[in-house]
Amino acid sequence: MRCGLIGRRLGHSYSCQIHRALADYSYELWELEPEGLAGFLKKRDFAGINVTIPYKEQVIPYLDELSETARAIGAVNTVVNRNGRLVGDNTDLPGMLALIRRMRLTLAGKKVLILGTGGTSKTARAAAAQLHAAEIYRVSRCGKDDAITYPQAAAEHGDAACIINTTPCGMYPDVDACPVDLEDFPRLEGVVDAVYNPLRTDLVLNARRRGITAEGGLYMLAAQAAYAGALFRGCTASQAEIDLAYHTVRRQMENIVLIGMPTSGKTTVGQLLAQRTGKTFMDTDAMVEQAVGMTIPAYFAAEGESAFRQREQETVAAAAGAGGRVIATGGGAILREENLHALRRSGRLVFLDRSLDKLTAAADRPLSADTDALRRRYTERYDLYCAAADLRVDGDGTPEEVAAQIEKEWTT
Numbered sequence: 001m002r003c004g005l006i007g008r009r010l011g012h013s014y015s016c017q018i019h020r021a022l023a024d025y026s027y028e029l030w031e032l033e034p035e036g037l038a039g040f041l042k043k044r045d046f047a048g049i050n051v052t053i054p055y056k057e058q059v060i061p062y063l064d065e066l067s068e069t070a071r072a073i074g075a076v077n078t079v080v081n082r083n084g085r086l087v088g089d090n091t092d093l094p095g096m097l098a099l100i101r102r103m104r105l106t107l108a109g110k111k112v113l114i115l116g117t118g119g120t121s122k123t124a125r126a127a128a129a130q131l132h133a134a135e136i137y138r139v140s141r142c143g144k145d146d147a148i149t150y151p152q153a154a155a156e157h158g159d160a161a162c163i164i165n166t167t168p169c170g171m172y173p174d175v176d177a178c179p180v181d182l183e184d185f186p187r188l189e190g191v192v193d194a195v196y197n198p199l200r201t202d203l204v205l206n207a208r209r210r211g212i213t214a215e216g217g218l219y220m221l222a223a224q225a226a227y228a229g230a231l232f233r234g235c236t237a238s239q240a241e242i243d244l245a246y247h248t249v250r251r252q253m254e255n256i257v258l259i260g261m262p263t264s265g266k267t268t269v270g271q272l273l274a275q276r277t278g279k280t281f282m283d284t285d286a287m288v289e290q291a292v293g294m295t296i297p298a299y300f301a302a303e304g305e306s307a308f309r310q311r312e313q314e315t316v317a318a319a320a321g322a323g324g325r326v327i328a329t330g331g332g333a334i335l336r337e338e339n340l341h342a343l344r345r346s347g348r349l350v351f352l353d354r355s356l357d358k359l360t361a362a363a364d365r366p367l368s369a370d371t372d373a374l375r376r377r378y379t380e381r382y383d384l385y386c387a388a389a390d391l392r393v394d395g396d397g398t399p400e401e402v403a404a405q406i407e408k409e410w411t412t
Contacts, residue, residue: 003232004028006040007052012172012197014249015050018225021248022241023233038062041079041086048080048232050225053168056119063088073126075119078228089231092123093130095224096192098242100127103215105190108132110161113153115179117145120166120194128164154184163203164192170201173321175345178202188212196221197323198345199253205344218253222246253323255279255347256410259385261378262331262365264354264395265402270328272403277410282319283328288312296330300366309336317342332367334381334388350406351385354395 003025005015010029019027025047032040037055041062051059056075060066063079067089070076076088100107112128114121117140128136137157140147148157169179175198182188182203191207191214199216200208207214222245230237256273258266267283274281285296288311292299299308313336319327320342327347333339343349361374368374386392393405 001025001047001232002028003046003048003050004030005050005052006030006032006037006055008032008034008054010052013052014197014221014253015225017252018222018245018249019229022226022229022245025232034058044081044084044086046081048078048228050228051077051079053118060088062086069093069126073119073122075122077119077224078231080231089228090123091224091227091231092120092220093126094227095220095222096123096127096194097130098223099215099217099220100131100190100192102219103190103192103213105162105192105213107162109134110189111135111157111159112137112162112164113157113160113185114138114164114166115169116140116166117147118166124164124166124192124194128162133162150180154181158185159187160185161187162190162192163188164194165201165203166194168195170198170203171195172197175321176202178206182206182210182212190214193217194220197253199250199323200345202341202345205341218250219246222249251277251411253346254410255320255323255325255327255343256406257320257327257329257343257347257349258352259329259334259349259388260331260352260395261354261359261381261385262368262374263360263362264331264352265399266328266352268399269352269395269402269406270326272399273406274326276403276407277326279324279326281326281328284312284315284319284333285328285330287315287319288330291315295364297364297366305366312336313338320345320347322346331365331377331381334384340388348390348410349388350410351389351392352395352402353385353392358396 004027010031016027059076064085065087070088070090073090077092078089080087107128110133112133114124117138121138125136138147139153143149169177193201193203194217195201196217204214204216223242226237226242226245258270271281316339323346356378361371363369368377391409
């Protein structure tokens, strides 16, 4: 059975990994320019396809039939070839409903703002309506298609309870972008972002810092894929399949970020973790040394700590810019909030908590070159490591033991 995904740019897609985890069928990525869409569909050389940006509405004229859901929404993300007839459906809707329910958001009687006016915004509007939202407004830059503008949203709808982002704002590689300033919406209870790469956009991270329930689009992606895969196979998707799809792609995408004191074993443990998980290993200290062409102590002596921290910040941002990595950070990386923010986009921070008496002062560590300096750094930073970490592990065991412990915690 030949299945796949069509869209214009698919380099960011994790659909192949999800569908291959769900069932034993061929799943491919087909990047199409607009002029190639009609020819591809007319050939009908597939059993089923998923449809993504920018073709969720453009495919409709080439289909023989639409499901009630697809017709009501006006957008298609799944096409099944039934004996030569192309039937369009929309599994984004049950996928988005699954995400919102998983977040335990209550939209009934609430005001909802939907950012964007494309196909996914129509899905979001249908989901909000199905969950009995009292008021639903779509927001766009120009205010067309019955949408309000972003300035209008900020000025007139600060009482919104939920924001659903359906634009690509914040999607990799433009990870520094954020579609709205959350200060304009003081009564927000939830933020849903359809973007899933990075796992946590700036919109999601900013909301969480304010204590607002917020989630990216990975669970929606997994759920809609499970529902689509079931349509391809002519069966019903189970909760177990949705969870399998979600955990499969999350484990592949999520970075494991090691933080902790110098000589706590981050590099050695990180290399072992990369081998065990199949992820790419990156050492930010080594990356800095390669960039500046000298050792870190030499760079400290030549340029000072401030210049080093700036170099480190740039390096951390580069290392954290994509998923599927194990990242060993320098001991002082947690000193800058910018580093933590970048690392959290697609990573889980793991503190290797190695006892002070097992750490080693070393001449190649500029700020912990002797025992007294090491003790001062430990005292200064211990609480910072604990506060930054998503997971703290006992670092006193062998590197193999520590790596195995992290892998066990990470996979569960």
